[in-house]
Amino acid sequence: MLRRQSRKRDINVKQGTLRIGLAILAALALAVGLAACGSSNNKNSGTSSSAAGASTSASSTPAGQPGTGKPAVTLGDKNFTEQFILGQLYRQALEAKGYAVRLKDNIGSTEIADKALRSGQIDLYPEYIGIFNTAVAGDTKAYGTVQQAYAAGRAYAERHGFTLLPLTPFTDVDALAVKPAYAQKNNLTSVADLAKIRGLRLGAPPEFRKRETGLVGLARVYGIRDVSFSPLTIGLQYQALDSGKIDTADVFTTDGQLQGGRYTVLRDPKNVFGFQNVTPVVSSRVLTAEGPEFQATIDAVSQKLTTEAMQRMNAAVAIDKQSPAAVARSYLQANGLL
Amino acid sequence: MSGVLLAPLAAAPVIPDFGRGSTCIRDNKLFCWDWVQSNWGGTLRPALIQHIELTLIAVVVGFAISFVLALAAYRWSRLEPPVGIVAGILYTIPSLALFQLLVPVTGLSRTSAEIALVSYTILILFSNILEGLRNVPADVRDAAEGMGLTRWQTLWRVELPMALPTIVAGLRIAVVTVVSLATVAVFIVNEGLGAPIYAGLQNAFKTELIAAGALTVALALFADGALVLLQRVLTPWARTARS
Secondary structure (H helix, E strand, O other): OHHHHHHHHHHHOOOHHHHHHHHHHHHHHHHHHHHOOOOOOOOOOHHHHHHHHHHHOHHHOOOOOOOOOOOOEEEEOOOOHHHHHHHHHHHHHHHHOOOOEEEEOOOOOHHHHHHHHHOOOOOEEEEEHHHHHHHHOOOOOOOOOHHHHHHHHHHHHHHOOEEEOOOOOOEOOEEEEEOHHHHHHHOOOEHHHHHHOOOEEEEEOHHHHHOOOOHHHHHHHHOOOOEEEEEOOOOOHHHHHHOOOOOEEEEEOOOHHHOOOOOEEOEOOOOOOOOOEEEEEEEHHHHHHHOHHHHHHHHHHHHOOOHHHHHHHHHHHHOOOOOHHHHHHHHHHHOOOO | OOOOOOOOOOOOOOOOOOOOOOHHHHOOOOOOHHHHHHHHHHHHHHHHHHHHHHHHHHHHHHHHHHHHHHHHHHHOHHHHHHHHHHHHHHHHOOHHHHHHHHHHHHOOOHHHHHHHHHHHHHHHHHHHHHHHHHOOOHHHHHHHHHOOOOHHHHHHHHHHHHHHHHHHHHHHHHHHHHHHHOOHHHHOOOOOOHHHHHHHHOOOOOHHHHHHHHHHHHHHHHHHHHHHHHHHHHOHHHHHHHO
8 A cells, every 4th residue: 555655656756755755654654553453353251362462472371381382373263153162162272281372253154264274364273074075175975974074074184285183072063943833834854844845935144055065955965946045144043033034044953042942953864964073174284383282282172072062052152142252261171171 | 193083082071050141131132231241341341442452553553644644745735636546545445345455465464454444544634634734824824934933843833733623623533434444344353342243243132232332432422522622722722712
């Protein structure tokens, strides 16, 4: 911007010294201003951002911690509740071991997170194995077991400079949910039953339209084609269902809202939605640079994430409106990871 | 790295009690004061502080650049059209687009946000500083010259003080603009009051959005009022003249 201005001035002004002086002054003003900016970017909790501040400055990091002196890593998370919690879980566990972590919260869908990872804007983010295979690797094969899906994803990741770290025990699969009354009226138990409904009003995040674990797979496998699609922000689909704006919504099986029987989740007998255990996707270069303790720290967190634990944490954030940072902190503390 | 999957757990993890929200919170009522109280220190106050930082940096840097450019354009009037055109073009770029355009250059960083915010202040501040200086009556300038003041002395002791009301008027517009635009910066850095506003937009629970929106408005009004007071303090002669 500044360069463009000074080039403009080149054409119009002959007084060279003034021109240079101005450019230097302007650049200085900008540099001074920007140097004053901090780099903390945490929206969730004052206490955890002050903790971040402490651990990113090398001097206050306790000596002898595995993360001491290691380069700072940038951790991303995607655009919904469970991801905010995962981001906080991995971040706080890593910081407790002395690693310097910058958290880029709420960066967007997989498509955007993947771009950020490939361009080096982030070094790692938690991803769901089935989404990784279909949306990142473009692999639409139906795998019989989660191990096969994971092996395929790992092979792809390795060819592209990434490593998929071990999976969490919990799986968070997409599912189609309806109101119980609607299920009864139309005699619905499985996703396959939706094929007979004309003009099915389906609400889901925008990327659902083009995904194999979305409309593409639903049409190919179940023959569900007569769909009127409403793109919705993740988290708002329950409201749309309640208000009757849509007939069925794409939900996640670990959503806290699904507890208590207010919604009926349709079975997916042909497994269109695949296996969706979480694997942290990390740049292989960064993984090497951070050393083995880095992965061990992440794995120790992943290992503790069961479906029930994840559902309870999601409910605490989505329903009880606790901050993801606070929920993650109490979970890590309860399990000896802080 | 051994096996593909994690080993089965020896013991189930401990799930602590995360605490329950009030009925208002659990039922997603439009506005829950208890949420604001319990999230003031953790979410809203840090966001407000970040917002003030984002605004202050943008306005201070923007003012420094505009001040230098305006003084130069006042002295050499040929400078005005090119600076005006560039600042005008920057001003017309939609904020959301400008933030995104900067991402490949300066990354998802506060720097990107500040460059965009600074660029929006320049047109306002540059034109107001220049206009203020030009509106100084010629006879006042002549009188200063007649008293033997140098050009530099005239500028600092006569012209700039007389231009102050116009300059502060520009600052007021710039500050209010930046306070509101800084919420859009959330698309590149999750900082400032834009963060709770954005989080509220993605959620069925609107208290966060309403509280952060109200804080943004309050901050703009407060900053505007503070600048009015500042101008009164800096231009005591204006008050004397009126009374």
